[in-house]
Amino acid sequence: MWKRHLLFLISCLAGFSALGANLLRTDRVRTPRHFHSEQATATGLSDVVDRIDGEFESVWAASGLQQAPKAPSLQIVRRLALGLMGTVPSLEEIRALQLVPPDQQIDWWLSRVFEDRRYADYIAERLARAYVGTEDGPFLLFRRRRFVSWISDQLHEGKTGYGELVSHIIADQGLWTDKPSVNFVTVTSDQNRDGNPPDPIRLAARTTRAFLGVRIDCLQCHDDRLGKVALGTATEPREGTQIDFHELAAFFGGVGNNGLTGIRDEPSAAKDRYRTRLLHAENEQIVEPRVPFQRELWREEGTLRQQLAAWVTHVENRAFARMAVNRVWALMFGKPLVQPIDDIPLFGPFPPGLESLADDFVANGYDLRRLIRLIAHSEVFQADSRAAFELQPMHEDLWAVFPLIRLRPEQVAGSVLQAASLNTIDAQSNILWQLLKFGQQNDFVQAYGDMGEDEFTDRGGTIPQRLLMMNGDLIKERTEQNIVLNASSRIALFAPDHRTAIESAYLAVLTRRPSSTEAAHFEAEFAEARTAADRLQAVEDLYWTLMNSTEFLWNH
Amino acid sequence: MSWHPSAGIVNPTSDVSGCGGISHWNRRTLLRAAGLSGFAWLTPLAHSLARAEERLPGGAPAKSVIVLWLQGGPSQLETFDPHPNAETGGMAAIETRAPGVKICELYPRLAEQMDVVSLVRSVVSKEGDHERATYNVKTGYRPDPTLIHPSIGAVICHQLRDDIDLPRHVSILPNVWAARGGYLGDQFDAFKISDPIGPVPFVTSRVPDSRYHKRLANLTDVVETEFARGRIKGLDERRTLHQTMTANARRLMDSEQLKAFDVREAPESLRKTFGDTPFGRGCLVAARLVKAGVRCVEVSLAGWDTHANNHDGHRTQAEILDPAFAALLRHLRDDGLLDQTLVLCGGEFGRTPTLNPLGGRDHWPHGFTLALAGGGIAGGRVVGETNPKPDGDEKEPARLVNDPRSIADIHATILRALGIEFDRELITPIGRPMKLSDGHPIDELLA
Helix, strand or coil: CHHHHHHHHHHHHHHHHHHHHHHHCCCCCCCCCCCCCCHHHHCCHHHHHHHHHHHHHHHHHHHCCCCCCECCHHHHHHHHHHHHHCCCCCHHHHHHHCCCCHHHHHHHHHHHHHHCHHHHHHHHHHHHHHHHCCCCCCCHHHHHHHHHHHHHHHHHHCCCCHHHHHHHHHHCCECCCCCHHHHHHHCCCCCCCCCCCCCHHHHHHHHHHHHHCCCCHHHHCCCCCCCCCEEECCCCEEECCHHHHHHHHHHHCCEEEECCCEEEECHHHHCCCCEECCCCCCCCEECCCCCCECHHHCCCCCCHHHHHHHHHCCCCCHHHHHHHHHHHHHHHHCCCCCCCCCCCCCCCCCCCCHHHHHHHHHHCCCCHHHHHHHHHHCHHHHECCCCCCCCCHHHHHCCCCCCCEECCHHHHHHHHHHHCCCCCCCCCCCHHHHHHHHHHHHHHHHHHCCCCCCCCCCCCCCHHHHHHHHHCHHHHHHHCCCCCCCHHHHHHHHCCCHHHHHHHHHHHHHCCCCCHHHHHHHHHHHHCCCCHHHHHHHHHHHHHHHHCCHHHHEEC | CCCCCCCCCCCHHHHCCCCCCHHHCCHHHHHHHHHHHCCHHHHHHHHHHHHHHHCCCCCCCCCEEEEEEEECCCCCCCCCCCCCCCCCCCCCEEECCCCCCEEECCCHHHHCCHHHEEEEEEEECCCCCHHHHHHHHHHCCCCECCECCCCHHHHHHHHCCCCCCCCCEEEECCCCCCCCCHHHCHHHCCEEECCCCCCCCCCCCCCCHHHHHHHHHHHHHHHHHHHHCCCCCCHHHHHHCHHHHHHHHHHHHHCHHHHHHCHHHCCHHHHHHHCCCHHHHHHHHHHHHHHCCCCEEEEEEECCCCCECHHHHHHHHHHHHHHHHHHHHHHHHHCCCHHHEEEEEECCCEECCCCCCCECCCEECCCEEEEEEECCECCCCEECEECCCCCCCCCCHHHCEECCEEHHHHHHHHHHHCCCCCCCEEECCCCCEEECCCCCCCHHHEC
16 A cells, blocks of 8 residues: 555656746747748848838938937847737846847847747737727637637748738638638627628728728718728729728628538629618619729639639739738837828828838738848837937837837736746746736736727826736736746845846846946845845835836837 | 828827816816906807806706616616516506606615606617627717727716816726727726725735835836936826826825725715615715716626516616615715716616517617716606507617617717717827717706
8 A cells, every 4th residue: 555655655746846847947948940040131131121221211311310229139129029929038038049149139039939839829819809809709709719729820830821811811611610710700790680690891891901901981871071081093093982882891792601501602692692772872772792992903703702802912902911011010019100000091102111011021922920020120120219319209200219109908918927937938838837827917908908909009008007017916926925936036036146136137027137227226225135035025126116117018 | 292100190188198188178267268368269169168058958067977887788667667568577667756757666766766867768779789789878889890989987087177086987896898988098998996895906005115115216216217218308298107197096095085985984874775785885986986076987787688587687686776776866965966966877778578488588779768867967757768569670660669869869968968068079099080979968858
């Protein structure tokens, strides 16, 4: 019997040891598989980056604006981590990055980001907000999850171009469980009507806004009264009319939703399935499908939705490329190049950078990763957010300085959790870490207030948000004394001296070292710590202070 | 035409943070400014504001709104619109203190207060889904993919200026669809609290005061100072509001007005009248908050989605709502606050006139009741009626209700009762002009 007890005891000890080793392990940041030292020049990015930089420089020169200097590498890395993964880099990642030659750090970091599942998951969620919104009622929740997971898979594999991805989203058929892409359509299903048919109106509005950056929603009810919707061609623009919207909606008019086969197009009946009553008309009328602009690109081949998808993603449909560029730009900066994000004029004028980025995006098969690299290497993205000369709002407006942007709720939560851990919390992390992160992040975002689809509205914080950060559970639990879970405690116990402890806290939370003034101030405070408990408390207080700063809660 | 970054979009949030925008000027301010400075051009605007006030039949506008939100959609038949011979499981209609106005017998205490309550029994909407209908009733607009509309409380706070320590927009016992600021900005989101039997969340520091002050001093004097270096002048006031909000949060933490959230401060006898329930306590706190100057308080009571066993469900709910609603009205009246506090009670839709096989009622947006009382609202009136035997053709609302009123009409009525120009247009962040409400005030309701 005692042998069995001993065996059980050994098994338990081995299990706890493995768990502890996993939780407490230190270095596991490897060189990205697809990184090579001359990545930018080898892939021909430099010429495009130079062209984009030149366009911005011309605007600054014309406006008499001085440009901010280049930001420190770690600050650029922080921006990339927040924009592409929704979190700050971990201390172990920062340490690994510091071993890479300075001129290769950005490409090294981007390669690491692209290979990290957090990138795919985060961008998939951001894209899904534009495609299907944030409604998550009981029937929509699972559909939405399936949809986001599917986008994430495509991004992670990196084999599907953005055009192909969008084509699947618009035109795929099948059951929502089997073909997650069809949930773009199914989330609009009207649960109150027989057969739960998809809603062509919502789909038309989504399609133009999310994929083309054209807002024609107001045409649903009336012709353009404010001169805000210019359709037609560049040489012959015309004001949008109510029928334009409904002709687009008619592409979704023949879509059925069957319990056995899921979303299906019904070609034979499709053309007369969409009816509407136009303003001032006495009766409903059948509306034939027709695209609202660049009609020469429309081919009547395949189902109606396939025709629409082919037209939307056509290489000559510039609106598609521009919208993708504007969205990726917005994800990386927190602010779109053209505002509002999904209202890009079809015939200009366009801001600097937009057309050059769109050209390259089209020429390279709608490659999202290349687009991200281009933007990351641009002078604008790498500019500092402060300068030695006096900054005016115009510097931000014209991108002569990196804009200050408040972090989104999940970016705040993700950053708090990452900063509170010395190790990277990613898909390879212990399941306990991941579960902890999932639960705490959801609770925090709910209390902080999700911004929903309204992703890029420039807003200040609120009193409840400040209270949550100052006195809430997440900050308390993730900064208090806890040797297993919290970086603050481990730094306090294992840092060889006060200077190192303070520097580690600054790097983990703010992704930078303290200034000489800050270092001197906190070193003097730490010097008052007489016991280990005092030092634990000092690091905990420092963590609280840094996490409650503008610098932590804003991208800069 | 050349590209320019600022495309002429006026964000309605821009005149909010400082609360000094022209939208917050009242008639007296403007007349005084015009008189003192000799700026005669200001007087047309002042007179326009004067006309807005003159339109209020009852004189002084209401100051606050309390929304008793019945999440799930209460049945009109078992609440405010009983019909003889309807399948109500034997529940009868009872007389009230409003002559000729009967309500369901489940509400005997409320019946005693009905002289100050008016009913709109012919509210119609086109939203039969909980989330969309909740959005519709709380904002006055149907969901729109282009922007998020603000809830009525956010609109009121945006339009009326205050200087109090407390959040001006509060939601008690909120569900996932709590009142929010929408395109007006997060700062108009409701401040959310759960059952007020417990402390207000996050207003107590987690470390002793001395440590807390040291943390804040390090934040302000060291880290924020370092961050502000090399950035635009007035970074906080002009851009982030971070330190301003930190100071406001501190002000709230230290405020004596926080006691308004604490039901234990109220006499035991008073608490009992509201009922020993979270909702009852919420209603008592709502009354205390409006007394402290809060503009809008939403108190939610879930559990009205009675797809099965409708009658039992409504009996249970009435045991909570009846004492709380009645005590709220009586307390406001006793405190002299009823004239300046408008109370709205209702849910996102009504329920079907006929029972389903499970003895439940399903969603019914084609004719349901919203109750209004207090500030600016005449009591004891009834607007519209539902057909006792609707034939079920939902496409012909005229056959279902008499004198149909939209959700937007309710919003316009509330805004008017508060002296707010309900048809004022704001330019939304997407550049689209949007009225505060595109309904029309229900004149029969206004005192």
